[in-house]
Amino acid sequence: MSHGNHQQRLNESLSALMDGEASELEIQRLLKESDASGSDLQERWSRYQLAGSVLRGDKVAPVDLGLAASISAAIADEPSLADSAQPSAANDSGDTGRSRWWRPLSRGAVAATVAFAAVLGVQQIQSPQPGGNMLAEVERPAQQPVQSLPQPSSFVVPTPTLNTRAVSTAPQLVPEQRLGVPSPQVQVVPSPELMRHLNRVMLEHSEQAARVGSQGMVPFARATYGERPSE
Amino acid sequence: MIMAKVFCCSAPKANSSLLAFLLLAIFQSPSISAQAVAEEPVSKEPEPNENREAARPGLVLPATDAEAQALLAKVAEAVTNLEYRGLATFEHVGVMETLEVVHGVRNGEQVERIRYLTGAPRELVSSGHDAQCRRDGSPLSRAGLWSSSGLENVRSLYHFFIRGQERIADREAVVLEARPRDPHRYGMVISVDRETGLPLKSMLVAPAGRVLERFQFVELDLAPINDADLQPLSNEARKSDGSGQCGAHVSRWRLGWAPNGFKAVAARELADGEMLVFSDGLSAFTVFVQKLGPDMNYQGRATRGATVAYMDHLEVNNVRYTITVVGEIPDSTAQLVAKSVAAKN
Structure with a gap:
């Protein structure tokens, strides 16, 4: 029983972490767990990733065998192709409308079905939480899929800050939430010292990353970006 | 239960494509794709030995x-x-x-x-x-x-x-x-x-x-x-x-935890502390540990485009250090790394 509780709490923490809203306590818990039995935690992460991946419409996604097996089981439960040639009539008269809705989706429906299952699985292992957490989970896959074509709409346009002097090269700040106080995330107007520090570390990091990495010009573009010559 | 229901409701036409998807999915699983073989090797050079295995005809592997x-x-x-x-x-x-x-x-x-x-x-x-x-x-x-x-x-x-x-x-x-x-x-x-x-x-x-x-x-x-x-x-x-920046500076800090595959690739002394660079080969993050005084007590993250800086602090022997983890990594990962910084010994 206590094991179940522990697991449940871990799942909640994991979900919070995925949303970038994990508290300090939760992070410590996950850290400890990933040391103890990293594989289990990672597997769950994979499922989260998979759900998003499939919903994005990727035709081929790396699916772990556990999920594949459960889908196989689901198929085994189904009536054979010959039987289901007249699908809704025999099954459930209430389903007629739905099957008509499903059919035209054909191939696209498959990916959606699998993804749906995966998302349901994810949500079942979470206990319902007050607040918008579940909603966020459902909304996530609705975001734009990755395309290699230009897709400016997927860029998040920064909301203007209160500081009218802030320029676009300034980092946006989100302070750590106080434990247990779900305050809305607010933009802070940073002190000049803090801004200088952030600019400096971002620049140093980018230059160093350019030297160790293999990304060509990108880190240099980042390193040059935030510079503001003499103010 | 719910999952089975969802599948029951799908039309028969979807069934066969579902099978096809499954086939692809199974062969896509990490354990197998790790040994996958090129159907049409793009390079003329001899391939590494461990890649010798029967090709699977009819399957399109995304990237061999x-x-x-x-x-x-x-x-x-x-x-x-x-x-x-x-x-x-x-x-x-x-x-x-x-x-x-x-x-x-x-x-x-x-x-x-x-x-x-x-x-x-x-x-x-x-x-x-x-x-x-x-x-x-x-x-x-x-x-x-x-x-x-x-x-x-x-x-x-x-x-x-x-x-x-x-x-x-x-x-x-x-x-x-x-x-x-x-x-x-x-x-x-x-x-x-x-x-x-x-x-x-x-x-x-x-x-x-x-x-x-x-x-x-x-x-x-x-x-x-x-x-x-x-x-x-x-x-x-x-x-x-950048000359001389890859030298053998020995850091006095260590990470209690780092994401799988990230290794320290550079350490450098700064006027007010040091910086440690970690890379997994494609992504990189840098850990700054600095003495910046008590005014720099911000705790939280700052983002600019893909780059996040997560700030935290640490006290060792009554000296306060500001920790900043900067990189093109998820916010939560930067946070985890920042929390795991500790002094050696």
């Missing part, structure tokens, strides 16, 4: 080892040794800027000049790196990264997919996607020039498919670079000399 390996090796070679100049766009923080980039090789060292053509005038001339790092023999330096062991590391952290082809800057490119196997790094979609291997476009992609930044050439010139092209154009240009 041989393909991915050949492409990645080509990229590494091009970004290091190719001389080029070009105009590029950089989308970042919700805006697009244009910039001029020049890459030259002088005495075996790389020299880069980057100048923004929009917004505030910004220019950087970077030189003198690589030679030191190479001597250092770090497995993740530019030179060592795509050695067999470096490549092995990268492949255990990312899935690679060939996403097709596209034309960038009037050149044919192969689109390669690196999708992370865990949540501690971002994915990348890189369009690699078919002829030279230079990344003509690269995007950093967050888990939900959100593009965090995109760098893309508009025009590329592969003619040899003159010395004059490497001289700064503006007086305010910043010069960055």
Whole structure:
């Protein structure tokens, strides 16, 4: 029983972490767990990733065998192709409308079905939480899929800050939430010292990353970006 | 239960495609794709022995080892040794800027000049790196990264997919996607020039498919670079000399936890502390531990485009240190890393 509780709490923490809203306590818990039995935690992460991946419409996604097996089981439960040639009539008269809705989706429906299952699985292992957490989970896959074509709409346009002097090269700040106080995330107007520090570390990091990495010009573009010559 | 119900409701036509999807999915599983074999090896070079296995006819594998390996090796070679100049766009923080980039090789060292053509005038001339790092023999330096062991590391952290082809800057490119196997790094979609291997476009992609930044050439010139092209154009240009920065500085800090595959690749002393650079071969983050005084007590994250800086602090022997983890990594990962910084012993 206590094991179940522990697991449940871990799942909640994991979900919070995925949303970038994990508290300090939760992070410590996950850290400890990933040391103890990293594989289990990672597997769950994979499922989260998979759900998003499939919903994005990727035709081929790396699916772990556990999920594949459960889908196989689901198929085994189904009536054979010959039987289901007249699908809704025999099954459930209430389903007629739905099957008509499903059919035209054909191939696209498959990916959606699998993804749906995966998302349901994810949500079942979470206990319902007050607040918008579940909603966020459902909304996530609705975001734009990755395309290699230009897709400016997927860029998040920064909301203007209160500081009218802030320029676009300034980092946006989100302070750590106080434990247990779900305050809305607010933009802070940073002190000049803090801004200088952030600019400096971002620049140093980018230059160093350019030297160790293999990304060509990108880190240099980042390193040059935030510079503001003499103010 | 619910899952079975969902499947029951799907139309019979969907059934067969579902099976097809499953087949693909099963062969896509990491354990198998790790040993997958090229149906049509792209490289003429002999493949590593462990890749010998019967080909699976009729299956389209997204990126076989041989393909991915050949492409990645080509990229590494091009970004290091190719001389080029070009105009590029950089989308970042919700805006697009244009910039001029020049890459030259002088005495075996790389020299880069980057100048923004929009917004505030910004220019950087970077030189003198690589030679030191190479001597250092770090497995993740530019030179060592795509050695067999470096490549092995990268492949255990990312899935690679060939996403097709596209034309960038009037050149044919192969689109390669690196999708992370865990949540501690971002994915990348890189369009690699078919002829030279230079990344003509690269995007950093967050888990939900959100593009965090995109760098893309508009025009590329592969003619040899003159010395004059490497001289700064503006007086305010910043010069960055990387010589000696890959030295053997021994850090007094350690990470209690780091995401799988990230290794320390550089450590450097700063006037007020030190910085440690970690890389998994594609992504990188830097840990700064500095004595910045009690005023710098901000705790939280700051983001600029794909780069996050997570700030925290640590007290050792009554001395307060400011910790900043900076990198193109997810916020939560930066937070985890920051929390795990500790003094050695």
